[in-house]
Amino acid sequence: xxxxxxxxxxxxxxxxxxxxxxxxxxxxxxxxxxxxxxxxxxxxxxxxxxxxxxxxxxxxxxxxxxxxxxxxxxxxxxxxxxxxxxxxxxxxxxxxxxxxxxxxxxxxxxxxxxxxxxxxxxxxxxxxxxxxxxxxxxxxxxxxxxxxxxxxxxxxxxxxxxxxxxxxxxxxxxxxxxxxxxxxxxxxxxxxxxxxxxxxxxxxxxxxxxxxxxxxxxxxxxxxxxxxxxxxxxxxxxxxxxxxxxxxxxxxxxxxxxxxxxxxxxxxxxxxxxxxxxxxxxxxxxxxxxxxxxxxxxxxxxxxxxxxxxxxxxxxxxxxxxxxxxxxxxxxxxxxxxxxxxxxxxxxxxxxxxxxxxxxxxxxxxxxxxx
Numbered sequence: 001x002x003x004x005x006x007x008x009x010x011x012x013x014x015x016x017x018x019x020x021x022x023x024x025x026x027x028x029x030x031x032x033x034x035x036x037x038x039x040x041x042x043x044x045x046x047x048x049x050x051x052x053x054x055x056x057x058x059x060x061x062x063x064x065x066x067x068x069x070x071x072x073x074x075x076x077x078x079x080x081x082x083x084x085x086x087x088x089x090x091x092x093x094x095x096x097x098x099x100x101x102x103x104x105x106x107x108x109x110x111x112x113x114x115x116x117x118x119x120x121x122x123x124x125x126x127x128x129x130x131x132x133x134x135x136x137x138x139x140x141x142x143x144x145x146x147x148x149x150x151x152x153x154x155x156x157x158x159x160x161x162x163x164x165x166x167x168x169x170x171x172x173x174x175x176x177x178x179x180x181x182x183x184x185x186x187x188x189x190x191x192x193x194x195x196x197x198x199x200x201x202x203x204x205x206x207x208x209x210x211x212x213x214x215x216x217x218x219x220x221x222x223x224x225x226x227x228x229x230x231x232x233x234x235x236x237x238x239x240x241x242x243x244x245x246x247x248x249x250x251x252x253x254x255x256x257x258x259x260x261x262x263x264x265x266x267x268x269x270x271x272x273x274x275x276x277x278x279x280x281x282x283x284x285x286x287x288x289x290x291x292x293x294x295x296x297x298x299x300x301x302x303x304x305x306x307x308x309x310x311x312x313x314x315x316x317x318x319x320x321x322x323x324x325x326x327x328x329x330x331x332x333x334x335x336x337x338x339x340x341x342x343x344x345x346x347x348x349x350x351x352x353x354x355x356x357x358x359x360x361x362x363x364x365x366x367x368x369x370x371x
Contacts, residue, residue: 004357006283006312008350009183010247012239020235029231033211036234040189043241047162049169050196054206055234059158059180059193061210061227064091066176066195067128069205070152072097076125081111082318082329083337084130087180088156089319092128100124101320103334108271109133109285109344112336113141120149129174130156132315133271133346134282136165139173154178161187162244164278171196181237186251186280187244189237192229250351251281254358258284258347261362265369267293284349285314286365287340295368297343303364309357314346 011017024030037055045053056062067078074096080088082101092099100119105112109132116127127146129137137155146153153173158180160170171177181192197203205222213222240247262268269287273279288297295303297313304311318341320329331338347361 002308004309004348004353006310006314006346006348007184008352009188010186010240010243010351012236012243016242017236017239020239021232024231024235031228031230033228034231034234036231036238037229040229040234040237040241043238044194047241047244048171048194048196050171052197052200052203053171054195054197054203054210055229056193056195056210056227057229057233058191058227059178059182060087060091061225062180062193062195063087063128063154063156063178064094065206065209065225065227066154066178066197066202067091067095067097067126068209069202070126070154070175072125072152075123077121077123078126078128079116079119079124080128081130081132081337082320082331082334083109083132083315083341084156084319085158085315086319086322087158088128088130089322089325097125098123099320099329101329101334101337104132104337104340106336106340108135109340110135110137111142113138113145116142116145120145120151124149124151126152126154128154128156130158131160131163131170133285134159134163134273134277134279135271136160136163136170136274136277139165143173158182158185159282160280161185161282162248162278162280166276167278175199176202181233186247186282187237187240189229189233189240192233192237247351248280251349252279254349254351254353254355255279255281255284257355257358258349258362261359262286262365265293265366267291267369268365281349283314284347285344286347287343288345289343293369294371297345300365300368301345303368304361307360307364309348309361311348312346313341313344316341316344 208222210227213224321331
């Protein structure tokens, strides 16, 4: 049997992409914000309903440079979650800031907004919450806390491309929202990322940071890095954006089938989507309580692996348990996040996933419960 992985990159028809990149052979303009870059940015602005969009070479640089754009004092504290990809924590640390880890909620795995206020000190400068698996943080509560303490809110929105909350694009919440267009995401530009931001001056700063601060052949007015998206990635983004709604609709059918076939299995917690959210069905996580199910998360992982089905322990370990942060942070400080990380498993989820594979995965899990 062909190997089945937790994600599979979506691609447009080959002829469509070739047609899109023909102009690059005519102009020989491969990077440095060419016509494809600008076209992609305009299309994203419309799709995400944000008038302020900046593109980057990847999602990590979008987040790291967005944090840098706010010029927080070195050593300042940023409240965030350890239940996330390495990028979130690294982006904070690489800016000379100190992550302060807040625990998560056990039902949707996002930052527990009721715990944030107790972590705020005179040294706190920002909150970096993460929308996890497409699950939306408690935006209203976080906004209220931020206003009360005059904090900047930068959302790691890597999992939420195309999602809406109460009819409004997620790109419009917080001071900024950062997206990843990595090949494994619902929407990809091969590699890429974007930041949607509220204040125009942040966009000016972001441009400097991603393009060496260059403003002309002889004018370099700021110190910056190189994080520009190239024309080929932009072209892929243009093509995939034409098909994103179809991809999400296909994923919805996969999600619905998983929910139907795994619903009611004791010890298996499923990911419910609230009616206020228009989801992109980015991932399908399950949380396995071995005391109720009879087998552990790792047991299910191994059983699926025997059939060439590769699920993922995502997110495990927590970022505050990484060896690079040994003796600096402790996962014991966020016990709910630790408990979830040791039991969560994301199952294969992508638009072209065969229905029969979903049925096979669910049958294998259900059969284990009966053993």
